[in-house]
Each structure stands twice: as C-alpha cells, then as structure tokens.
Amino acid sequence: MLDQRDFTPVAEGLIAGTAAEPRLIGSACRACGTVTFPRQASCPRCTSENTEERLLGRRGTLWTWTIQCFPPKSPPYAVPPGEDFEPYGVGYVELPGEVRVEARLTVSDPERLRIGMPMELTLVAAPGDAGTVTFAFRPVEEEAGS
Amino acid sequence: VSGDVAVVGLGIHPFGRHEGVSALQMAAFAARRALDDAGIRWEDVDFAAGGSDAGGNADTSVAQLGLTGLPFINVRNGCATGGSALTTAHAMLTSGAAEVALVVGFDKHPPGAFNPLPEEWGIGSWYGETGLMLTTQFFAMKIQRYMAEHGISESTLAKVAAKAFANGARNPNAWRRRPLSEHEVLGSKMLNHPLRQYMFCSPGEGAVAVVLARGDRAKRARAPVYLRSVAFRTRRFGSFEVFSPSIPVDSAPSPTTEAAAAAFEQAGIGPEDVDVAQVQDTESGAEVMHLAETGLCRHGEQEALIQSGATEISGRLPVNTDGGCLANGEPIGASGLRQVHEVVLQLRGEAGDRQVPGRRRVGFTQVYGAPGVSACAVLSV
Numbered sequence: 001m002l003d004q005r006d007f008t009p010v011a012e013g014l015i016a017g018t019a020a021e022p023r024l025i026g027s028a029c030r031a032c033g034t035v036t037f038p039r040q041a042s043c044p045r046c047t048s049e050n051t052e053e054r055l056l057g058r059r060g061t062l063w064t065w066t067i068q069c070f071p072p073k074s075p076p077y078a079v080p081p082g083e084d085f086e087p088y089g090v091g092y093v094e095l096p097g098e099v100r101v102e103a104r105l106t107v108s109d110p111e112r113l114r115i116g117m118p119m120e121l122t123l124v125a126a127p128g129d130a131g132t133v134t135f136a137f138r139p140v141e142e143e144a145g146s
Numbered sequence: 147v148s149g150d151v152a153v154v155g156l157g158i159h160p161f162g163r164h165e166g167v168s169a170l171q172m173a174a175f176a177a178r179r180a181l182d183d184a185g186i187r188w189e190d191v192d193f194a195a196g197g198s199d200a201g202g203n204a205d206t207s208v209a210q211l212g213l214t215g216l217p218f219i220n221v222r223n224g225c226a227t228g229g230s231a232l233t234t235a236h237a238m239l240t241s242g243a244a245e246v247a248l249v250v251g252f253d254k255h256p257p258g259a260f261n262p263l264p265e266e267w268g269i270g271s272w273y274g275e276t277g278l279m280l281t282t283q284f285f286a287m288k289i290q291r292y293m294a295e296h297g298i299s300e301s302t303l304a305k306v307a308a309k310a311f312a313n314g315a316r317n318p319n320a321w322r323r324r325p326l327s328e329h330e331v332l333g334s335k336m337l338n339h340p341l342r343q344y345m346f347c348s349p350g351e352g353a354v355a356v357v358l359a360r361g362d363r364a365k366r367a368r369a370p371v372y373l374r375s376v377a378f379r380t381r382r383f384g385s386f387e388v389f390s391p392s393i394p395v396d397s398a399p400s401p402t403t404e405a406a407a408a409a410f411e412q413a414g415i416g417p418e419d420v421d422v423a424q425v426q427d428t429e430s431g432a433e434v435m436h437l438a439e440t441g442l443c444r445h446g447e448q449e450a451l452i453q454s455g456a457t458e459i460s461g462r463l464p465v466n467t468d469g470g471c472l473a474n475g476e477p478i479g480a481s482g483l484r485q486v487h488e489v490v491l492q493l494r495g496e497a498g499d500r501q502v503p504g505r506r507r508v509g510f511t512q513v514y515g516a517p518g519v520s521a522c523a524v525l526s527v
Binding site: 065092129 | 258259260261262263264270271272273274275276277278279280283286287288290291294335336337338339340341383384390391392393394395
C-alpha cells in the first residue's frame with residue numbers, strides 16, 4: 001500500500017493510501033482489540049506489548065469541534081509569526097468501532113459544523129511546508145456538492 | 147493520622163506582572179510571609195516541597211531563605227504542581243517523617259498562550275507543526291461537547307467569567323481587578339469556539355506558600371485549618387485529556403472525578419457539606435465542568451446554579467472567591483496553592499471584602515493539569 005503513495009506526508013508512519021483515498025495508520029492491540037492513533041507498540045488499555053498496524057476507516061462522525069481563531073505560537077507551529085493567518089477548524093471524528101481521531105477540519109465556518117455530522121478523511125497542505133500534506137476531515141456533504 | 151495536619155501559615159506574592167522580580171524571589175517572599183503568619187522561623191521547618199513549571203527549581207530558594215539542611219523535594223507536575231507538592235508534604239507529615247512542612251509554588255511566564263513542545267509530551271513533532279498542540283483547543287472542544295450533552299449556554303460561560311472578575315476586583319492580590327459584565331465578556335474576541343478572550347485565563351506570575359504542621363504544633367497554632375484529605379490522580383484510559391491525538395470510543399471518568407471522590411471519602415466529608423470551593427478555571431468551561439466532576443453538583447445542574455448566582459460570594463456555594471485563574475492569571479506552579487490559600491483565608495474569616503457570609507466550616511480545592519492530572523483537597527476548621 002505504501003508504495004502507491006502519491007503524496008509527501010508531514011511525518012512518516014501517519015498516513016498511507018493515496019491522495020484520493022488516504023488512510024490513517026493506527027494500531028490494534030492483539031490482546032484486547034483497542035485501537036489507537038498514531039500506532040503504538042504497547043496498549044494504553046491493557047498494557048500488552050502485542051499490537052499490530054491497522055489502517056483506520058475513512059468515515060466517521062464529528063464528536064466535537066472548535067475553530068482555531070488565533071495563530072499558534074511557533075515553535076511548535078510550522079508557520080512563523082507575522083505571516084497571514086487563516087482560522088482553521090479542529091475536531092475529533094469518531095470512527096465507528098475504532099477510535100476518535102483529532103484532526104484539522106477543512107471547514108472553518110462554525111455555521112457549517114455540528115456534532116454528529118458525517119465526516120471523511122482527506123489530505124490538506126501541511127502548514128508552512130510547501131509540498132507536504134497532513135490529514136484532515138471534511139464534511140461528507142461537501143464532497144457530494146463538489 | 148490525616149486529620150492531624152493543619153495549614154498554620156499563609157504567604158502570597160501578588161499575582162500579575164512583576165518586571166525585574168524573578169520567580170524564585172517571589173517564592174522566597176511568599177515563604178517568608180507564610181513563616182511569619184505561622185509565627186515560626188525557617189529553622190523550625192523540617193520538610194519542604196515545591197515547584198514551578200518555568201520559574202526554576204524550588205529548592206534553590208534556600209539560598210535566600212537559609213541553608214538549614216532540610217529535605218526539599220522539587221515537583222514539576224504541570225498545573226497540578228501545587229497539588230502534588232501539597233500531597234507530598236501531607237504524606238510526610240501523616241507518616242511521621244516531619245512535623246512542620248513548607249509547601250511553595252511559583253511561576254513566571256511570558257505573555258501569550260503557552261507553547262508546549264510535542265516531544266516533551268511523547269507526541270510526534272507533526273502534532274505541533276500542524277497546529278494541534280494548543281491547550282485552548284482542548285478546553286474549547288471539551289466544553290463544546292459538554293454544552294451539547296448537558297444543555298449549558300454561552301451566557302453561563304460568560305457569567306462564570308464575569309463572576310471571576312467581580313471577585314478579583316475585591317482581591318488585592320489579584321491581577322485582573324476590573325469588573326467585566328457578561329455583555330463585555332460575550333463581546334470579546336472569539337479565540338476557540340465557544341470560548342472568547344475574557345473566558346480564558348492568561349499565563350502570568352505569582353507565588354504562594356503554606357506552612358503545614360501536625361499534632362501539637364498544629365493545635366498550638368493561632369488559627370489552624372485542618373487538611374482533612376488530599377488526593378492526587380492521573381488519567382485513566384478513556385478520559386478525554388489535553389494533547390490527545392486520539393481518544394477511545396468508550397469514555398472513562400476524569401482524574402478530577404476520581405481525585406475528588408477519593409478526597410471526600412478519605413475526609414469523611416461529602417460535597418454537600420462544602421461551604422466554599424476553589425476549582426480549576428483555566429477558562430469558563432473548566433469551572434462549569436469541574437463543578438460536576440468534583441461532585442459539587444450534578445452534570446447539567448450548573449446551568450441553573452450559575453444563572454441563579456449560587457456560585458457567587460453571596461450564594462449558596464461560593465466558587466473561586468478570589469477570582470480564580472481567570473482574575474489571577476495562571477502561574478502554573480502557584481495556582482494550586484493559591485486555591486488552598488484562599489480557602490484557608492475564607493475558613494479563618496480573614497478574606498476581607500470577599501469574605502463569604504454565613505457558615506464557613508468546610509472548604510474544597512481542585513487543581514487540574516496536562517496531560518490529565520488532578521489533585522483535590524478537603525479542608526475544615
């Protein structure tokens with residue numbers, strides 16, 4: 001799967017798949033089934049060290065959200081202060097039966113976000129670093145309308 | 147015996163901005179005030195614990211206080227630093243390893259939001275680079291979900307902030323001393339939906355010290371306020387905490403819920419007995435949620451409680467009577483002990499313009515920090 005990748009991710013070990021159908025790389029505990037993101041070598045629930053890589057589902061529902069209205073401090077933010085800042089959405093998306101993943105949202109208009117709305121994984125340009133991408137969730141309706 | 151330990155001395159360096167004064171100088175100032183208040187000398191103290199996040203090592207304050215050879219444990223536990231230091235000193239006293247302890251918390255942060263680095267929190271650098279490493283986002287997303295689940299209004303968030311600034315105006319040691327109306331709070335800049343500028347505390351500066359004593363040393367004190375219990379917990383799997391790239395689908399109780407329950411159980415005192423409470427209010431939403439997590443009210447009950455004024459100084463359950471983090475700012479290491487300082491002042495009846503009227507027998511404090519630590523204490527006269 002990794003060799004099909006047609007994008008440069010912001011970090012290795014986070015995103016697999018293709019730009020059209022990206023997948024998050026998580027892990028599942030072989031002992032208790034707990035799913036985590038990013039992948040980790042031990043289980044935070046049962047402490048087992050027997051985990052395996054798992055590509056997470058691409059669709060879920062918005063569990064909570066906010067809009068980042070001010071520029072984060074840099075570091076750690078990749079964009080130095082003083083450059084144009086556009087507010088961005090952030091949320092947790094619940095992937096059914098797996099895990100709730102924190103991510104940027106493609107939507108930054110609070111009127112277009114509501115808890116429970118269907119969301120889908122996509123890629124967006126990573127802040128500050130031309131050419132790399134990071135993961136984000138977009139409303140499923142947005143795709144239908146585009 | 148845990149019922150044997152009392153707070154016998156209080157010292158505070160005013161919160162705010164103090165150019166040219168180091169965090170360690172503020173710590174030494176607060177420590178000397180606490181020793182004076184207790185009527186003892188530094189040589190009488192046989193154990194100390196303290197800490198800051200960015201203000202230096204607590205134990206180096208002995209260079210200013212005196213080199214007496216006492217054991218001094220440094221604590222660095224995020225916003226729960228003061229609570230952790232208090233827990234440590236309480237354990238030393240109840241175990242009989244010490245008779246008189248000094249606990250000190252202090253800090254000095256530059257203006258603006260904190261900028262923690264992912265690597266120090268066990269997270270990849272991508273998390274910070276892509277704009278997810280902000281405590282304010284977490285607070286916003288936690289209250290956003292909570293408001294939807296429990297029917298909390300934006301007006302209630304604003305009322306919490308307005309109360310904090312009203313109380314701060316009556317506190318000579320507070321940083322923000324100008325009252326702000328609910329309307330002004332709701333008119334301030336949106337930072338992270340649904341939280342606006344005046345609903346957040348700001349990183350600041352300050353120091354607090356308390357002297358604890360046990361046994362006869364406590365009984366002989368001028369106005370002992372007994373530390374009935376102190377409980378400290380970290381997060382369990384499933385608790386929604388700051389700096390979490392993912393959280394499990396099944397939720398677990400927060401560390402505050404567990405620490406509060408343990409503190410009340412150890413004290414043999416229930417939340418319904420509390421006359422004055424200090425809960426972590428890094429932003430308005432935190433005060434709302436912590437009120438229920440601590441057991442001081444039921445989930446969802448905050449809406450009516452806060453709208454009716456019950457948490458104001460004159461209300462049934464006064465909360466954050468000194469203005470909390472919102473009016474005092476957040477010097478990380480100092481905030482937990484500021485809560486204890488305020489509760490002891492209130493229970494002594496020495497809180498001046500902001501003294502709660504009526505019965506004052508039981509006080510409660512709750513401090514919370516990243517990445518999911520909480521310390522709660524029950525105090526009574």
